[in-house]
Amino acid sequence: MPEATHYKNSTDDTLVALYRKEGSLDVAGELYNRYMPLVYGVCLKYLKDREESRDAVMQLFEKLVTVLREHEVANFKSWLYVTARNHCLMQLRAQKSRQQKEIPGFLMENALATHPEEAPETEANLNKLEKCIETLAPEQKQCVQLFYLKQLCYKEIVLATGFEDNRVKSYIQNGKRNLKICMEQHG
Template identity: 30%
Template sequence: MKLFLRFAPRRRSDWTDEQLLAAWQERRDEACFNEIYQRYHHLVYKLCCTHLQQVADRQDITLEAFAALMELPASKSIDSLPRWLNRTARNLCVSRYRTEAAGPFLNGEETFFEKNAGEFVENEGLLRHISREHPHLTDLLPQALEQLETKQRQCIELFYLEEMTYKQVSETLGYDLKAVKSYLQNGRRKLSVLLRELLSERS
């Protein structure tokens, strides 16, 4: 595969899907990942439009699909990148639809994960917010955090618990700013689901 990359065109826009994917999986070439995103994000979003009504949900699932690609290990083989993205996005859409159809378990308590989108926002602190607004969830948070993927947990802990900015988290962990925001977004969603499950087990 390295020989395959050796003779790739100079401009990423001229690379094949296979070359872009190989460069991302082998050496985490962000320019290649960005080219994949530019090449296919509108197609993924279009698919989401056929399954989901809310614009925010469509945008979330589009980001989730590419976040899944971002975390793809080098050992994972993909025959067709468009088909893989299509299948991943469709599965995420179905999962989101089923969750919404079941109704909110915590009656909107996911809102305590919402943040201002500004890059240098000063965090209020997740623990303080939960303790004040949702005290019954405070003791479940550490258990839920342990079940997150490592990168998601790291970003959640630094951004919310250590009250760092997006930029500070990026510099501390060495992740791209876009990656940090993606890990936070997916981590918040997963954390909300985990807290629901843990609360359900208690009742």
């Protein structure tokens, strides 16, 4: 096994092949050290926060040590760039979805208790929602009801419906979008 100083003269392809063969963290560490500034720059470009970018770099290194052993990588630098970009985009999507309200305010349990003067409006919104749910395609309707009303997770919906996992996600996403459009049109 070469010493860590010999890794500096090795090509990325050689290091990737060596890492896939032996799983040495020294080899992965050399790849990490070579491209950490690139990865940090990509993360900073997308996340626009130094601390989040540092965390993302560490998460990517943790991901790198497992993914590199499982996948064939032809051009390490390009692959790492795309992997870093995708990681950041997924983080941004996750942040955005946490910020957006999954359930409209009029469906909150305490909406009537907090704003009793809005009770007629809440009732009207619930009626609109029920009518809009009825307009959904049967698969969307079933998945939306199971996910939002019965609060089942994706796997439970897959088992209950027999739909594939990606179909369930698609039905829920499209159903949610169609409900929003319907609610806005009948608002």
